[in-house]
Amino acid sequence: MAIVAAVTFGALLVAIVCGLVIGPTSIPTWRLVGELFAHVGIGHNTLTPLQWDVVWQIRGPRMVIGLLAGSMLAVAGGTYQGVFRNPLADPYLLGVAAGAGLGATFAIIDISHGVGTPTWTPLLAFVGAMGAVIVTWLIGGRSMRSNTATLILAGVAVASLLTSAQTFLQQQSSANSITRVYIWLLGSLASAGWGTVWLVFPYVIVCIIICVGAGRALDVMSVGEDESRSLGVPVRRVRFVVIAASSLGTAAIVSAVGLVGFVGIIVPHIVRLLVGTSYRRILPISVIFGAAFLVFADTVARTVIAPSELPLGVVTALIGAPVFVIILSLRRPVAV
Amino acid sequence: MSSVEVRELSVRAGAKELISNVTLAFEPGTWSTVIGPNGAGKTTLVETIAGLRQPSHGSVSILGHSLATMNERERALRVALVPQHPVVPSGMSVYDYVALGRVAHHGLFHPPSVGDRKIVESVLERLSLVGFRDRDGATLSGGERQRMVLARALTQSTMVVVLDEPITGLDLRHQMDMLELMKHEVHECGLTVVATLHDLTLAGQFADRLVLLDLGEVVLDGTAAVVIRSDELAKRYGMNLRVVDVDGSDVVVPVRHEST
Numbered sequence: 001m002a003i004v005a006a007v008t009f010g011a012l013l014v015a016i017v018c019g020l021v022i023g024p025t026s027i028p029t030w031r032l033v034g035e036l037f038a039h040v041g042i043g044h045n046t047l048t049p050l051q052w053d054v055v056w057q058i059r060g061p062r063m064v065i066g067l068l069a070g071s072m073l074a075v076a077g078g079t080y081q082g083v084f085r086n087p088l089a090d091p092y093l094l095g096v097a098a099g100a101g102l103g104a105t106f107a108i109i110d111i112s113h114g115v116g117t118p119t120w121t122p123l124l125a126f127v128g129a130m131g132a133v134i135v136t137w138l139i140g141g142r143s144m145r146s147n148t149a150t151l152i153l154a155g156v157a158v159a160s161l162l163t164s165a166q167t168f169l170q171q172q173s174s175a176n177s178i179t180r181v182y183i184w185l186l187g188s189l190a191s192a193g194w195g196t197v198w199l200v201f202p203y204v205i206v207c208i209i210i211c212v213g214a215g216r217a218l219d220v221m222s223v224g225e226d227e228s229r230s231l232g233v234p235v236r237r238v239r240f241v242v243i244a245a246s247s248l249g250t251a252a253i254v255s256a257v258g259l260v261g262f263v264g265i266i267v268p269h270i271v272r273l274l275v276g277t278s279y280r281r282i283l284p285i286s287v288i289f290g291a292a293f294l295v296f297a298d299t300v301a302r303t304v305i306a307p308s309e310l311p312l313g314v315v316t317a318l319i320g321a322p323v324f325v326i327i328l329s330l331r332r333p334v335a336v
Numbered sequence: 337m338s339s340v341e342v343r344e345l346s347v348r349a350g351a352k353e354l355i356s357n358v359t360l361a362f363e364p365g366t367w368s369t370v371i372g373p374n375g376a377g378k379t380t381l382v383e384t385i386a387g388l389r390q391p392s393h394g395s396v397s398i399l400g401h402s403l404a405t406m407n408e409r410e411r412a413l414r415v416a417l418v419p420q421h422p423v424v425p426s427g428m429s430v431y432d433y434v435a436l437g438r439v440a441h442h443g444l445f446h447p448p449s450v451g452d453r454k455i456v457e458s459v460l461e462r463l464s465l466v467g468f469r470d471r472d473g474a475t476l477s478g479g480e481r482q483r484m485v486l487a488r489a490l491t492q493s494t495m496v497v498v499l500d501e502p503i504t505g506l507d508l509r510h511q512m513d514m515l516e517l518m519k520h521e522v523h524e525c526g527l528t529v530v531a532t533l534h535d536l537t538l539a540g541q542f543a544d545r546l547v548l549l550d551l552g553e554v555v556l557d558g559t560a561a562v563v564i565r566s567d568e569l570a571k572r573y574g575m576n577l578r579v580v581d582v583d584g585s586d587v588v589v590p591v592r593h594e595s596t
Contacts, residue, residue: 213445216439216444216445217444219428219432219436220436220439220444222423222425222428223422223423223424223425223433223436224423226383226388226419227417227419227422227423229387229388229408230386230387230388230411230412230415230416230417230419231412231436231437231439231440231488231492232408232409232411232412232413232439232440233408233409233439233444234407234408234409235408238444276427277425277426277427277428278428278432
C-alpha cells in the first residue's frame with residue numbers, strides 16, 4: 001500500500017511537470033522549478049514573459065482543472081462502485097451525463113442557435129446533470145430499502161429519456177451546431193481558465209473529502225444492506241450522502257470540462273487491482289491516480305496532433321483501456 | 337429484567353401479516369430456538385428482534401430499551417445477528433471481516449482502538465480462526481466461513497445474539513461444532529441466544545426452550561423436552577414424527593406416510 005501510494009504520488013508529480021513544460025512553447029524543467037520556487041519567495045523569476053504567460057495563464061489552470069476532474073471522476077466512480085456493489089458503476093450511472101448533455105445541447109442549439117458555445121453552457125449542463133440525478137432519485141430512491149437495482153434502472157430510464165430529447169434537439173438543428181455539441185460531449189480542458197477553476201474548486205474539494213471519508217462505511221456495506229445495518233451502519237443515510245456528493249462533484253466537473261469518459265470506471269478498478277478491495281485504500285489512491293491520469297491524458301491530447309487537439313475522452317479510453325487490460329491480465333481479478 | 341421482550345408484535349409485508357400478536361420474553365443466559373414449518377414467520381421474528389424489520393404493531397425491547405428508539409449503532413451495541421445467508425465479500429481477509437463487528441464501537445470515522453483489536457484477536461483464538469486470519473474469507477469452506485460469521489457477531493460484544501439458521505449447508509460434524517461453540521459462549525458469557533433451526537433434533541438438544549411458530553403465531557412455548565414430544569409438533573408440520581430416546585437425548589425422526 002505504502003509503495004503504491006508513493007509511486008502514484010510520484011506519477012502525479014511527473015504528470016504535473018509534464019503538463020506544464022510540454023507543448024508548442026517548450027519550457028525547460030529547471031526553469032519551471034525555478035519559477036515555482038520564485039512564486040513562493042525563494043530565488044527569482046527564471047521564465048521569459050511568454051513562458052510565464054504560458055505557465056500561469058494557459059497550462060496552469062488547465063492542469064489544475066485536470067487534477068480536479070481526474071480526482072473527482074475517479075473517486076466518484078469508486079464510490080458508486082462501492083455503494084451500488086456493482087463493478088460496472090461509473091459516475092454517469094444516475095443520469096449525470098445525459099442530463100448535462102441535454103443541458104449543453106439546449107444551450108448550444110437553442111440559445112446561441114449554433115453560432116458558438118455560449119457562456120451559458122456550463123450552467124445549463126450543471127442544471128441538467130443535477131436535475132437528472134434528482135429525478136432518478138425521486139423515482140428509484142424510495143425502494144432503496146430492498147436493493148439498489150431500482151435506482152440503477154431509474155437512472156437508465158432517465159438517461160434514455162434525456163438522451164432521446166437531446167437527439168431530437170440535434171436533429172432539428174444545423175450540422176454546425178451538432179459538431180459543437182459533439183465536441184463538447186467528448187470533453188476538453190482547453191477552455192479552462194482560473195475562473196472555471198475557482199468556480200468548481202469548492203464543490204469538488206468538499207465532495208472528494210466526503211467520498212474519501214466514506215471509505216470505512218463502504219467497506220462495511222460490502223456485506224449488504226441488512227448485515228451492515230445490523231453492524232451499526234445507517235445504510236440509507238450513508239448512501240444518500242455519498243450519492244449526493246459524488247453526483248454534485250461529477251456535475252460540477254462535467255459542466256466545466258464536458259463528458260470525459262472512462263476515468264470514473266477504469267481508475268478505481270486499476271487501483272483496486274493494485275491495493276485490494278478496501279475502499280479505505282481504493283478511494284484516496286484513486287484521487288491521486290485519477291488526477292495524474294487525467295493530466296497525463298490531457299498532455300497527450302493537446303500535443304500529439306498539435307496545434308489541434310484530440311478529444312480528451314478519446315485519449316482517456318485509448319490509454320486507459322490497454323493499461324487496464326495489461327493490469328487485469330497480470331493480476332487475478334478481484335470482485336467489488 | 338428480561339434480555340429481550342417481544343410485546344404484542346405484528347409484522348406485515350404489504351397486506352400479508354407475517355407475525356401476528358406475538359408476545360415472548362427471553363432471559364439472560366438462555367438459548368431459545370424458534371421452530372416451525374416453512375413460512376411460519378421464524379426469520380421475520382428473529383429479524384425483527386435484530387432490528388432489521390419494522391413492527392406494524394407492538395414492540396421489541398432489548399435490556400429494557402425499545403428498539404424503535406434506537407439508531408443503527410445503538411442497536412448494534414445491544415444485539416448481533418448471524419444471518420441465514422451471510423454475504424462474504426471476496427478479497428476481504430478473515431481478520432478484516434471479523435473486525436467489522438467492532439465498527440459500532442469505534443465508529444465509521446475512527447480506526448479500531450487497541451482494545452478493539454484485542455477483542456478481535458481473542459475471538460479469533462476462541463473460534464480457532466487464528467490460522468485463517470489473512471485468508472480471503474470467500475475462499476473458506478462452509479464450516480470455516482460460518483465460524484467466521486459467528487466470530488463477527490461475537491466481536492460485537494452484545495448480550496443478545498440472534499442466529500438465523502446458522503448451520504444451513506454444513507455437514508453433520510460442522511453443524512454440531514458450530515452449535516457447541518455457541519452453546520459454550522452462552523454459558524461462558526451469559527449471552528441470550530435466540531435462534532431459528534430447521535433440524536428439530538438439534539433444536540431440541542441445544543436449546544433450553546423451544547418456541548413453535550406456525551402461520552405467524554406462537555403455537556407452543558416450553559422446554560425442549562415438552563415441545564419436542566408434543567402432538568402439536570407433528571400436526572403443525574403436517575407429517576408423522578416419532579421421538580426416539582437415544583442415550584437420553586430426544587431424536588426426532590420423520591416417518592413416511594403409508595401409501596394406500
